[in-house]
Amino acid sequence: MTGALAGERASVARLISLVEKGGDSARAAIARLYPHTGSAYTVGITGAPGAGKSTLTDKLISRIRKEGVEVGVLAIDPSSPFSGGAILGDRVRMQDHATDPGVFIRSMATRGHLGGLSLATPQAVRVLDAAGKPWVLIETVGVGQVEIEVAGAADTTMVVVNPGWGDAVQAAKAGLLEIADLFVVNKADRDGAAETVRDLEFMLDLSLAPPPGETAWRPPIVKTVASRGEGFEELWEAIGSHRAYLETDGRLAARRTKRIRDELRAIVVERLYERAGTVCAGDQFEELAASVEARQVDPYTAAESLLSESLS
Amino acid sequence: MTGALAGERASVARLISLVEKGGDSARAAIARLYPHTGSAYTVGITGAPGAGKSTLTDKLISRIRKEGVEVGVLAIDPSSPFSGGAILGDRVRMQDHATDPGVFIRSMATRGHLGGLSLATPQAVRVLDAAGKPWVLIETVGVGQVEIEVAGAADTTMVVVNPGWGDAVQAAKAGLLEIADLFVVNKADRDGAAETVRDLEFMLDLSLAPPPGETAWRPPIVKTVASRGEGFEELWEAIGSHRAYLETDGRLAARRTKRIRDELRAIVVERLYERAGTVCAGDQFEELAASVEARQVDPYTAAESLLSESLS
Numbered sequence: 001m002t003g004a005l006a007g008e009r010a011s012v013a014r015l016i017s018l019v020e021k022g023g024d025s026a027r028a029a030i031a032r033l034y035p036h037t038g039s040a041y042t043v044g045i046t047g048a049p050g051a052g053k054s055t056l057t058d059k060l061i062s063r064i065r066k067e068g069v070e071v072g073v074l075a076i077d078p079s080s081p082f083s084g085g086a087i088l089g090d091r092v093r094m095q096d097h098a099t100d101p102g103v104f105i106r107s108m109a110t111r112g113h114l115g116g117l118s119l120a121t122p123q124a125v126r127v128l129d130a131a132g133k134p135w136v137l138i139e140t141v142g143v144g145q146v147e148i149e150v151a152g153a154a155d156t157t158m159v160v161v162n163p164g165w166g167d168a169v170q171a172a173k174a175g176l177l178e179i180a181d182l183f184v185v186n187k188a189d190r191d192g193a194a195e196t197v198r199d200l201e202f203m204l205d206l207s208l209a210p211p212p213g214e215t216a217w218r219p220p221i222v223k224t225v226a227s228r229g230e231g232f233e234e235l236w237e238a239i240g241s242h243r244a245y246l247e248t249d250g251r252l253a254a255r256r257t258k259r260i261r262d263e264l265r266a267i268v269v270e271r272l273y274e275r276a277g278t279v280c281a282g283d284q285f286e287e288l289a290a291s292v293e294a295r296q297v298d299p300y301t302a303a304e305s306l307l308s309e310s311l312s
Numbered sequence: 313m314t315g316a317l318a319g320e321r322a323s324v325a326r327l328i329s330l331v332e333k334g335g336d337s338a339r340a341a342i343a344r345l346y347p348h349t350g351s352a353y354t355v356g357i358t359g360a361p362g363a364g365k366s367t368l369t370d371k372l373i374s375r376i377r378k379e380g381v382e383v384g385v386l387a388i389d390p391s392s393p394f395s396g397g398a399i400l401g402d403r404v405r406m407q408d409h410a411t412d413p414g415v416f417i418r419s420m421a422t423r424g425h426l427g428g429l430s431l432a433t434p435q436a437v438r439v440l441d442a443a444g445k446p447w448v449l450i451e452t453v454g455v456g457q458v459e460i461e462v463a464g465a466a467d468t469t470m471v472v473v474n475p476g477w478g479d480a481v482q483a484a485k486a487g488l489l490e491i492a493d494l495f496v497v498n499k500a501d502r503d504g505a506a507e508t509v510r511d512l513e514f515m516l517d518l519s520l521a522p523p524p525g526e527t528a529w530r531p532p533i534v535k536t537v538a539s540r541g542e543g544f545e546e547l548w549e550a551i552g553s554h555r556a557y558l559e560t561d562g563r564l565a566a567r568r569t570k571r572i573r574d575e576l577r578a579i580v581v582e583r584l585y586e587r588a589g590t591v592c593a594g595d596q597f598e599e600l601a602a603s604v605e606a607r608q609v610d611p612y613t614a615a616e617s618l619l620s621e622s623l624s
Contacts, residue, residue, distance in 0.1 A: 027612040030610055030611070030612055031610040031612055031613055034607065034610035034611070035607055037607075038607065048360070048361055049360060049482045049485070049486065050478065050482060117457070141456075141486075144453075144456010144457060144458060144459055144460075145429070145456060145458055145459075146456065146457055146458065147456055147457075148456075166362065170361045170362060173361070174361065174453075256605070257601070257605055260601055260604050260605050260611070261592075261597075261601050263611055264592065264597070264600070264601055264604065264611055264614060264615055264618075265588065265592045267611055267612060267614075267615035268588045268591050268592055268615050268618055268619060269584075269585055269588045271615060271616075271619055272581075272584035272585065272587060272588050272619075273581055273584065275584060276577065276580045276581045276584050279580050280573075280576065280577045280580055285573075285576070288576065289569070289572055289573050289576055292572050292576065293568070293569055293572050295346065295347055295349075295350060298342055298343040298346035298347075299342070299346070299572070299575055299576055299579055300339040300342055300343055300579060301343055302576055302579075303576055303579035303580050303583060304583075306576070306580055307580060307583055307584075
């Protein structure tokens with residue numbers, strides 16, 4: 001623990017593995033490092049598969065490093081039956097920073113029990129926070145309710161789209177408009193970049209007005225060509241503007257308060273889920289499952305019997 | 313209920329809305345219709361956004377209707393702040409079948425409480441099953457753990473990819489290989505279709521051997537051009553082969569048994585989640601959340617206090 005608090009790579013890596021796994025020792029570790037957290041600023045990076053999120057993250061790391069500060073990165077990758085080779089290509093690309101002691105990159109798997117990802121991610125962020133990283137980037141694929149939720153639970157969330165008909169529309173369909181604090185049109189050297197910017201502007205125009213009494217933040221739209229490192233000054237500036245906006249009038253604190261509540265709820269759910277694991281094992285479960293299969297009892301009535309037995 | 317069992321459209325629609333919402337009346341409805349279920353064969357259709365799943369589903373409906381049987385469709389669409397217009401374009405396209413009384417199409421939202429989609433979908437399938445649809449298609453976006461789980465919980469699951477470098481790899485990264493009973497390379501008139509087939513074959517070659525004693529099912533790869541209705545005889549034949557495979561040696565029953573167990577677990581979790589909602593409300597929750605924000609207590613210890621109060 002002291003090693004991790006001092007920012008030692010091996011200790012940080014071990015601690016993230018521990019909190020990712022969950023369970024009693026993870027909880028004990030979080031309890032100990034929690035007082036040392038609260039200074040990191042988190043940036044969520046999300047978008048459809050193939051939007052160039054990993055390359056963008058890579059170049060954003062470089063931009064942040066120019067400020068002379070450290071950065072931690074959580075790359076949340078759908079886990080795969082293949083644990084090496086071409087599939088890990090984009091992860092490998094980020095290894096540009098492998099020899100930089102000021103950069104800590106970690107892949108996390110999306111599989112696991114229900115709610116696992118949305119709960120494990122804030123704990124991993126905390127480890128990096130306690131280890132003294134002032135910036136933590138969280139890259140997730142922007143499709144799927146859990147993944148979008150995780151990306152949205154950052155201080156600044158950027159949504160990456162590509163030029164081309166329908167990409168902005170697909171982002172809207174996936175629910176990405178609501179979580180975006182800024183948009184990045186990556187691969188902006190391709191045809192259709194201007195149209196995609198226009199589509200996004202149009203959809204932002206359609207969005208609802210801010211709640212009464214609140215100043216609206218209108219997500220800026222930044223064009224990048226991540227593969228060539230273009231547009232990163234503008235992107236860095238846009239992140240800075242959003243951060244400055246949040247740091248005014250207690251908005252950042254309010255956003256973080258909401259996250260704490262959400263997390264507390266998620267932990268309660270996780271603990272109850274563990275209890276469900278106990279309920280859904282053993283002879284009574286097997287017998288009831290067999291009765292449901294035989295259509296002697298419906299699934300809801302069966303679940304009710306399991307619960308009334310176990311919680312009484 | 314009797315209306316729905318007789319297949320009356322309005323009653324079926326109302327009943328799906330009811331079970332989608334969840335709660336006591338949904339549970340009561342499922343208990344009543346459950347004995348009338350068990351005859352529908354379900355087909356999951358999944359793949360990345362833009363793969364052409366809706367058009368494919370549309371043409372598959374037409375192919376099934378040629379057999380003279382009815383078909384129910386659940387289109388699971390990420391919900392959107394925009395409830396009309398261009399965003400719903402691909403849903404609207406399926407309205408080719410709007411005047412066909414043998415086709416029932418229903419969109420479901422992916423938002424809602426944790427586990428909502430994975431639990432609501434089998435209930436909606438049950439309604440269509442009880443309403444006498446021998447085929448039920450379930451179309452979901454193939455990214456995101458919940459969405460993939462839902463598509464994988466069908467009797468036959470097809471994964472739709474497009475020609476082009478990396479699409480097969482992206483599917484593998486998203487965990488789609490494990491759930492695929494068959495692959496569709498849609499838009500197969502585009503460049504790179506042969507390479508995509510080869511990539512898929514290669515990844516199937518890499519896949520693990522079947523468990524000892526089991527015959528391996530090697531997912532066939534079918535090429536379609538859904539927009540022109542090409543390849544649907546082959547697709548229908550591939551679905552038929554997989555169905556025949558499952559219907560041999562009790563494989564279909566085994567697959568459904570596993571689903572019943574998963575569902576029973578999901579229901580138990582849902583009920584416990586409702587309990588968590590009660591725990592995470594009220595003064596004690598607000599006080600604890602404030603202490604966590606002030607870093608006087610860590611989130612896990614706070615959750616523990618909430619739970620020990622409420623479950624004691």
